[in-house]
Amino acid sequence: MALKTPVSIVAIESLSALGMGREKVWATYLSHRHGIEERSFPGEKAWVAPISEEYKDSIEEVRRSQSHYRKLDETVLFALAVSRMAAHSARWKKNGNFGINIGSSRGATGIFESHHKQFIKEGSTSPWTSPATTLGNISSWVAHDMQTSGPEISHSITCSTALHALLNGVAWIQGGMADRFLVGGSEAPLTPFTVAQMKALKIYAKAGGPFPCRALDLKKDENTMVLGEGAAMACLQAGDSPDSLALIDGIGYATEILESSVSISTEADCFQRSMQMAMGDLHSSQVDAVVMHAPGTIKGDESEFRAVHKVFGPDVPLLTSNKWMTGHTLGASGMLSVEMAVLMLQHQVFIPLPYTGEKPKAKNLNRILVNAVGFGGNAVSILLKRPR
Template sequence: MQNIISITAIGSISSLGKSSTEVWKSYLNNSHHITTKEVLGKELLVSKISDEVKQDIEQLRLSDSKYKSLDNSVLYAIYTSREAIKQANWDGSDNFGINIGSSRGATELFETYYDSFIKNNKAETLSSPTTTLGNISSWVAHDLQTQGPEISHSITCSTALHSMLNGIAWINSGMCDKFLVGGSEAPLTAFTIAQMQALKIYSKRTDHYPCRALDFKKTENTMVLGEGAAMVCLEKGWQDHALASIVGIGYATELLKHNISISSDAQCFQRSMKMALGDINPDEVDVIVMHAPGTIKGDLSEFKAIEKIFCNKTPFLTTNKWKIGHTFGASGTLNIELAVLMLQHQTCIGVPYIDNPKPPKKIKNVLVNAVGFGGNAVSILLSI
């Protein structure tokens, strides 16, 4: 990590709400935000954005004739990007960089266009330009009227934190002073949910907490899909108006023995966390926001990696997936949002169905993890 990077704003939407006040209020209770959606005649567990936010998104769609053909993943990104730069007091003329990713991209549009192609044996005119992944950052740049570099990518579930790595690299290179980074995901479609069910990782639970992320005693996989987006404004150096600072970054990829799994002790996480810590004593980390997707192997392997790195003192461990589900490529920056809120409010958000350890008296350093299919892990160390 060459220089400290400031986080000066975060804009997000998820089932928790659309403002930091709403989101924090939602975190302070022990209720989850998982509901159901009818998919192919069956009621399945999902975590959806509110009807109020959906109305906002629809207004955005109708505000510009060019936006009517865009996928929700792109509209979510535009919506949250507007909020983030408003908070940061950025202007399009600043020509800040943009790096926004998505694990799935324009999922709903792609499925719709493909169905049409199968029925008519002909592709619709806008089927290609509206379903390419590059859609996200380019449309955000268009909407914000900025001419800085714009990058879109998919690195599965660690996409948003990889966006953050890229933004930091550009700033440290001296090529930009500001970067807007994040992830956006609208995955609540029949085919996407069916893919997770085919992997046998989707929750079938009907009890009070359908997703049992961080429950190391569970005997079944309990992942639930959620939708959402979160954008983070990064600025070079420490800024007086910063919400938090990034003091360490780490990343790693491990060789896989299976298409979807990582090693039993998550060697990729061990390397990414160790890199993020740098010269900082592991005992100085107060909280870890885990990736913890709610699967048996995914949760436990990350925990074993934490035990290896933090052998003397395990930090307070938490996750938000029991509450909002797994938002794929957006999950990393939604985790960053939780970390920043805990730093700001000096309050640990625990998981209600586990024995939470005693929270630290002061929260100074929070480590945020993300990993995705392909064994690509990212760890970001935040401080105040």
Template sequence: MSITAIGSVSPLGTSENEIWENYLHSGHFIKNGKDHTCTELVATIRDTVKEEVESLRNSDQKYKNLDASVLYAILASRIALNKAGWTKEDVFGINIGSSRGATSLFEKYYDEFLLRKRVSTLSSPTTTLGNISSWVAHDLQSSGPEISHSITCSTALHAVLNGAVWIQSGICNKFMAGGSEASLTPFTIAQMKAMKIYATEEDTYPCKAFDLEKTRNSMVLGEGAAVACLEKGIKENALAVIEGIGYATEPLEHNISISTNADCFQKSMKMALGDISPDEVDVIVMHAPGTIKGDLSEYNAIKKVFCNKLPALTTNKWKVGHTFGASGMLSIELAVLMLKHQTFIEIPLINSQNPPEKINRVLVNAVGFGGNAVSVLLSK
């Protein structure tokens, strides 16, 4: 199965060249959100992209009352569609999920309800979980199946799972899969702070994703959307080939717990590898949310599966924050760019790794609350 295009909206920008250039420098996009709707550390989309979002909102009367998560997804989907060369005559499925959904509108309408004891007529249709894929389908005028779901932070990679199964079933040959998140709202961040996992230090790198020496949790929220176009078979225009997909869920001990050695990740990585030797994986794009236990448990799982020959390890959350349901697809985007440019993107906080001479295979991980892990193995 081929990935023939990726479209994204994130703090990195929207164009492939801009995104890659931003990966090549060691800076990050995390800042104090005083100019946003909160005062915590966040990674927001860039001002030029905000202008694109507002232009989209004002382009159609029906779009004026949509949540930003929907608008981000529409923009990312348009980019992906154009890159893939698909048209409205093509029959393709759409599965774009979200961890939090229309959180900004939820908060707005709930405040309105508390104040006035009534809400807008549009409060229900604009906050339903199916809101994202249905509006993307409307915008692209597609005629295939449309699915929305929330499986917390592994949502985007679960969308890839769904797309792969639909294609393998023969029902459709093309599928658009991804995630979208616009969760930089006061209530959402308050929830993360209540769990004691949010970053509190404004130092050089506020989010210390995969820094195993950190003594404080350092997760930072980001926002954005990312969508991949999947097609049956190995296409000439393929950006990458999906060689394997793995998934697993481990029993819950606590609502947000994950086992010390991340049993779910061990199972998902082994399933994604299949008959391929672990030695043949060159890079792993980790989930690594910047929490002490989350980062360490994933690392322990990787050591269990890959033993003494670890691939080069990286993540993008130190740069763009944790975009919840969109994060897995942004990780796939990073993996595809590394395969294309044959350049390993290092984590500035980590100095002990040797970049691979060649990048032929990249494994991408994602996990969410509830211990639901997904791993996707990509190759050139």
């Protein structure tokens, strides 16, 4: 779906296993080094992609900046840290009139597990339990931190949460109800119960090797999904701004009938529809690359790959994914993929997968499509265009 009026991404920032800040993130992409490591959890070990210890101080700074923040989950603290960075990069000041839409798939998992453990042991819980574990508290805390006067929205739409936030921001701007929106996702899921849930689905990585997560490797014979943590935020602004890092050229979304609680159809019908909607009347040859959702599972990667071939036919663009580096950050993953696309457009360098043996030909990058999908088959595709 083409936009009635242009919408610019004037800033995008993140915190993940890639690092913090666009320069560091881009340097990590160029290094082809992932941030996945093995950690011990109760009764077992698991591959995960945590943020580096060098950034823990930044999170502690946020935690100490207000007394109330000491009781917040890392999901909220990640969002606060990255939102401050994004607003600073966009030169948006406190007390500004801009909207906020930040979501999370799981929410305050660490705080929730801690308080629930206390309840099981003692039969009582803290008065902070409910407000600190409410899923809608991310955007409200960011709005409080930035003292904004615009609308604030939180939601959970599983792994496509961040891109649905972007859709909402675009809709408010296109509807003339706002001219600026801070959008994104935050996730801190590296907790024993969350890891156990993912392992119960039989999609989690078991083997190690140089690349524990082999996203988009169609030759793998076992699932390799790995959980990661982090947050990513983009500042959207009405119009073709001179500060634009990328223009949103099209948006698409679709939901399909479930075949199971965790999978999409064999040819990812939802992705086919969302990609076609995002491209609109644009010829398939005008899309130069796709940052795929590709979580590292056999069925998930293969179905999205088939959907891309169905939509693009002989004009299949360059294909990549960043989950082999970041792990699957659930509700934040879509915006991390948008950041990857923005950086590739900005630097005119395509980041390939290091383990497939494919050597993509160099080409100009003018338009990149970004995909995300979550449990329930709720796909989103965002078409980004290089600014003039």
